[in-house]
Amino acid sequence: MSNRVYIFDTTLRDGEQSPGATMNTREKVRLARQLERLGVDIIEAGFPAASQGDFDSVSEIAASVKNAEVAGLCRSVKKDIDAAWGAIKEAAKPRIHTFIATSDIHMKYKLGKSRDQVLEMTRDAVAYAAGLCPNVEFSAEDASRSEPQFLAKVVEAAIAAGAKTINIPDTVGYAQPYEYGELIRFLLDNVENSHKAIFSVHCHNDLGLGVANTLAAIKAGARQAEVTLSGIGERAGNAALEEVVMALNVRADYYGLETGIDTAQIYPSCRLLSMIIGQPIPPYKAITGANAFAHESGIHQDGMLKNRQTYEIMTPDSIGKSSSDIVIGKHSGRHALKSKLDELGYRLTEEQLSQVFQAVKNLADKKKQVFIEDVEAVVLEEVYRIPDKFKLIYLSSMSGNMAIPTAALKMEVMGEEKQLSDFGVGPIDAVFNTIDHLVERSPKLMRYSVNAITGGADAQGEVTVKLEENSMTSVGRASDPDIIVASAKAYINALNRLAKKESDLEEGRADGSGDHAP
Missing domain, CATH: 3.30.160.270 (Alpha-isopropylmalate synthase LeuA, regulatory domain)
Incomplete structure (x- = not known):
């Protein structure tokens, strides 16, 4: 079994469904570029069949991203699959992600379908998607509450029809870590063609177990984690990318696994999301919160002075969290500003650069010092806002x-x-x-x-x-x-x-x- 865990980021799709986290297209493209810089393997850009706006934003992301795969989510129906493919087909590495519910409660009350009908829809949808795009992911919605033997049949059918990745979501955050790990082991052992696909997990945080369940599944053999920056998402959110990645990183001795994430880009990525959606990172948030590396207790401070490892299992630098540097002032020129913006990952036109340059100059007249965060706030306000009525x-x-x-x-x-x-x-x-x-x-x-x-x-x-x-x-x-x-x-x-x-x-x-x- 491979020791590589693929990071599938769904901040732009599931994360944006979080109340108050709506982003416009330019903000989504900017965040997608940062996710690529972070080193995620797959970016789920949206749900193209939802609206023309979603379709257009997914298309723009697909055209902007060069190294990461770009996935479009769709239900297991032809028109949704067509919309997803239409939006992502120009991507350097496109992926169709199709799903259908497999739990009895969802099949009865939401779909109004029998098990046989769902099994047939799975075969048809995956086969159709595979005919358009060789890279197909299939998700069994509410898998953690599905009957294991039936779930195994659906998974086997999806792989046989052409799915290269199989996602086993804990859609409502119901599973417990040991139980969820056992489900992944059961499927790997009992699905005859399981060796032909990568198994993935998508865990919600309703009981506060999103990260724990994700790690239990990875330990059991899953090799793709579906996560979001800062854990944003539906209801109580999703497993947080930074927590999953740093757990694998800090406890490499236990997991023996690796990701392609540049951990020094973790804090800048979470900070960018925070600025885009206007929701500050909570001070007690693991990994990225303001208090994550703060020490007030005298005993802790004494230990830190003697050896940082007494009370820190990772360093602020390891996640890209260092003191803010002054980057621009009223005497700085356009070239200095452009260089810093390029370093931060912003790609501005000359007109946009002039707009930001003037705004930063005006800010520098009001403030003694202008920091990185100030410059980013100016860019987001001046460039990425929606047209004003x-x-x-x-x-x-x-x-x-x-x-x-x-x-x-x-x-x-x-x-x-x-x-x-x-x-x-x-x-x-x-x-x-x-x-x-x-x-x-x-x-x-x-x-x-x-x-x-x-x-x-x-x-x-x-x-x-x-x-x-x-x-x-x-x-x-x-x-x-x-x-x-x-x-x-x-x-x-x-x-x-x-x-x-x-x-x-x-x-x-x-x-x-x-x-x-x-």
Whole structure:
């Protein structure tokens, strides 16, 4: 059995189904390039049959990625398979990933199909997909709750029909590590043609066992792990890429396995995702959290001073987490900025570079020091945002314990300039009230959070807001040294995303994302 574990990243598909993690096409392409830089073997780019928007983003990713395989997910029906192939066929290394449910509860209540029908659909779908693309992966959705003997029949049929990879997902995070490892062993031992395919696992984290189950399955013989950055995904999320990879890396003595991951790119990748979706990495998050390498206890500090290995089983440098370096200032030139952006993996046009250069210059006039994180925040805000229907032109606010909080704004609304002032219980409330009146909308504010991008009193504030209106939600984010301005920009960004969702619905682009996961 090979000692190589293949890393299948589904951040752009399953991860994006996580509430508040929606990304636009340019953001997806940027993250896909970083995943390639990280060294993942397969990037699951999306569900092309879900909408024209999904199809287009998968196609762009397929055209942008050169070294990693690009997979498109599809149900085991011809039209979905055709859509997946249409989106990925120009990829250097395309993969069709088709799935069907195999548990009794899913077959009865979701599919309305018998076991024989599901077995036949598996054969037909995999054979059809293999006729289009030689690299086919088959997933038995809800495999961990499927009857083992029937699951073995389905897997055998899928391999016989041309599947090169077999995924055994723990779709609802139900399995326990020992039990899940035993299921993988059972299939490897009892599926007659199991030697002709790589066995994969896709574990959800509903009981907090996603990583434990993934590692148990790998120990039992699975050789592909389906993971996401920071463990984002449906419900409680997925097995986290960084945790699985570093467990295999740190405990190479136990597993005796290797991956193709450049571990020094782990933290930059997770940080990029955090900035794109506007959700900070929790401080206690394993591997990448702010506290992962912090030591406050006197006993721990004493041990660290004598030998770091007393309380650290890996180093910050090993995951690419080091102190932020000053990379640009108001006296720096375009070439220095372009060089740093190239180093970070951004590929900007001359027009985009000029746009970012001016924004960084403006920021450098406000801040003493400009850090890597500041530059990335500028790029994401200036280059990767969706087209604006609503745009902030001017903002002034007044507040204090002897004043009524007031905000005055000038905005561009659907191409027309408007200005207004309004009140609130605080400066942020006044700003949001004024924006609502200017755009003539009344969304409900579901979440508001502020996070400092870097240290220091002059740090940029990164604001995230979540809005709900007409049963639709959107998340907006923005950064600025002025928290009031950042809040306004984030709120407007969320409104633009709501407007984009409405536009997509009007064009018949309902995403149907609730039923897209193995």
